[in-house]
Amino acid sequence: MPPALVKAHQELDKAVDLGYRPQAFSNETSRVVYLFELYTQHTAPLLKKEKKSRRKKMSLPK
Template sequence: MKSDYSYSVSVVYNNYPWPENPSEKQVKAVEAAGQKVLDVRAQFPDSSLADLYDPLTMPPALVKAHQELDRAVDLCYRPQAFPSEAKRMEFLFELYEKYTAGLFEKEKPKKARKKAAVAD
């Protein structure tokens, strides 16, 4: 297997840190919005994902469904919208750092041992 990025049903939600304490209502809103994305995709059975997600021809209903999903997910993290994509990424990286703090111990550099003098 190559070392390229790999995405699958079993790991896609592990690619970013999930919010710390989403409410049941927030989780259900994300599930409903995710299902809506799938339902809108199903309206285009003859289109491939490449067709559906072409930025020039993406169906407006799919764009809207994704915007609603993004909004539902964002509200799980904080009550106000992120002002930019960069701020969202910054927030997610900070949360990842918080989640992983202490998981990886730093190795202490090994001191080079002095070789014993060899008698001739």
């Protein structure tokens, strides 16, 4: 990758990182771990299973 493009990617990463927290990530792995944990926190409520109501079975007349 051309050096100018590498620099542009690094600057973009820093700008995006600051949108999530005040300090930069130390490496790509820590960034990914942080973002996946954030994703999990925000999507967990969407995955909760609703309890099915248990209806009392009614027997039919004979």
